[in-house]
Amino acid sequence: MSLIQIKDLSFSYPGSYTPIFDGVQLQIDSTWKLGLIGRNGRGKTTFFRLLLAQYEYQGSITHEVAFRYFPYPVANPEKMTLEVLQEACPHAEDWEFMKELNLLDVEIDRLYLPFATLSDGEQNKVLLAALFLNENTFLLIDEPTNHLDDEARQKIADYLAKKQGFILISHDRRLLDVCVDHILAMNKASIELQQGNFSSWYLNKQQQDQFELAQNEKLKKEVKRLNEAAKRTASWSNQVEKSKNGTTNSGTKLDKGYVGHKAAKMMKKSKTHEKRMQEAIHQKEQLLTDVEEIENLKLQPLFFKQANQVLAQELVLSYADKIINQNPLNFTIQNQERVAIVGKNGSGKSTLLKAILQDSTVNTTGLLKISPQLIISYVPQDAEFLAGSLKKFTEDKAIDYVLFLAILRKLGFAREQFDKDVASFSAGQKKKVLIAASLCQPAHLYIWDEPLNYIDLISRIQIEQLILKFQPTLLFVEHDQAFQQKIATKIIQM
Structure with a gap:
């Protein structure tokens, strides 16, 4: 050691x-x-x-x-x-x-x-x-x-x-x-x-964040109370000080020493309030610096009028003259189903996604029925091809630039990242760019190919919460077992 x-x-x-x-x-x-x-x-x-x-x-x-x-x-x-x-x-x-x-x-x-x-x-x-x-x-x-x-x-x-x-x-x-x-x-x-x-770390982190948020609210109220009390005491002190040269109701002059002592006492009390307030403000500034806010993301899934969005019967895939699946596939994808494609590497998971996307490099036999009215939003497995400005990226994708940046902020992007070339982003940040683009697109069917590769744990939890809340129709490949088990309502086994 x-x-x-x-x-x-x-x-x-x-x-x-x-x-x-x-x-x-x-x-x-x-x-x-x-x-x-x-x-x-x-x-x-x-x-x-x-x-x-x-x-x-x-x-x-x-x-x-x-x-x-x-x-x-x-x-x-x-x-x-x-x-x-x-x-x-x-x-x-x-x-x-x-x-x-x-x-x-x-x-x-x-x-x-x-x-x-x-x-x-x-x-x-x-x-x-x-x-x-x-x-x-x-x-x-x-x-x-x-x-x-x-x-x-x-x-x-x-x-x-x-x-x-x-x-x-x-x-x-x-x-x-x-x-x-x-x-x-x-x-x-x-x-x-x-x-x-x-x-164990995440449980401790949640407890610490909740404690700090509660403590922050408590200190906010304390600072407000002390501020108001200090203002009242200072106001009373000034009024008493001004009355030193006045008279009582009977016409006798006020005891200036007594009045001055009372004003000083009030001022001292005001200073005590101010000191306590500054201490509370200092305590408050030490909080929330590390709180990970899992901000809510939004999605705009569209409801498809037909019962089946995708229908496959006795479907066999081939790519470059090589048969991918020896066992024909039979499945449907219906509204609000979240379908995971599972299987070993090389079993044809991404090839099946390409077939549904009607990629001309994939050949099929059997029936694969996809309505021409179906609107699909696609997140590819690879993000390394991304380069250029975020503004140009959104123009090419025909998505709302402001909404896109807002989603990236919620996914943990710092504002200074927005002016950089996407080619300089980390692998995880590039994948977030693709996911943010998909979230900007209203669609009947979301097809995500290994969407969580390189993406941090907090963002994975955000995406889980988003899917469970908005319940889009989702077809995905993902090897994160925790995500797969929490999200999938149906499995296609390759």
Whole structure:
């Protein structure tokens, strides 16, 4: 065991007036299994790059362990998988690789195939295995389960649960609950380190936010009461002071000393009220800096006049002359149904979505009936193609620019992001741009292909609440098990 000590860490990107980190103090045990969470754009991946000394920063980071980053950059994917692993961990023996792959349910013969021929899940598994075999290392694991099917996610979760000495960036609640013992949360105004998994952290976070909101309301009322009391006392003091040269009802002169003493006493009381008010204001300013407001999103689903929006009977899909599903599909999608397409990677989930979108690259046999009057809003799986200004994006999509920006604000975007090129956004922010566009579009059917990839946990909860409230007709592919189980009313099994 050794310590990773971070002292007075400050960093901001060139040309930016807003620091990503400002005087951060952290002490991390190198045996911890640490989950790193926070809204998109809060600096999670930047934190990894600072640990890897890829950026210049102020402060100090001291450590006795070597940091290694996942995903490991494979220079030549055409090499045999065993060669790639030997590059990632030069000191490991072949039998050690085999032992680790056995834990991950990867066939040993994969070692002797070109790395590029392995599935995404297999590639992630073998690279994780190699990196964990390096001695005296602390892994920085960046979203290892994106795009992976449920089975691959579960294997990686089980594997990581048996390991120690890593920081894991993930937006998968199940994964974080299974395999971490500490949470490092990048909040709005602070960085918080807490023992436990995501569920325990989130429960504590909700309780703390509720306490601060209640305390804030209490202090607001106290400040108002003290302000009014101070004004009344000051007014009485001035009136008494003015009466020093007056007379009583019997015509005798007032005792100036007594009146002055009474005025001073009132003024002292006013000053006491003012001091207490300033203390209450100071307490109030310390609250709400980290409260995560899960603002309500809105949607405008349209009701389709026919019973079935989509009808499939004995449907077989083919792509590039390759039959995708050997077992014909039979299903309907009706108003307000939320239909999840599930299956292993490569089983044809995205191909089915493309068929319903009437993509000409997908061929079908059997019946696939889609009304020409059906209005569809589509969120594609990939968001990397996005570039240019948000204004131009909304013009191309023919959506309301002001409404679009309002949705992005609710999804955690800072206003300064709006003037930047979308190409500079993080992967999660790009995905939010696509989702915000879809939310601006009134539609009969919303088709979302892995909408939550790279999207932070708070935003996932917002989107869940939105769907449950407005009950749109939704056809989706999503590997986040918690989301899938909460949202889906019907399953199409590929």
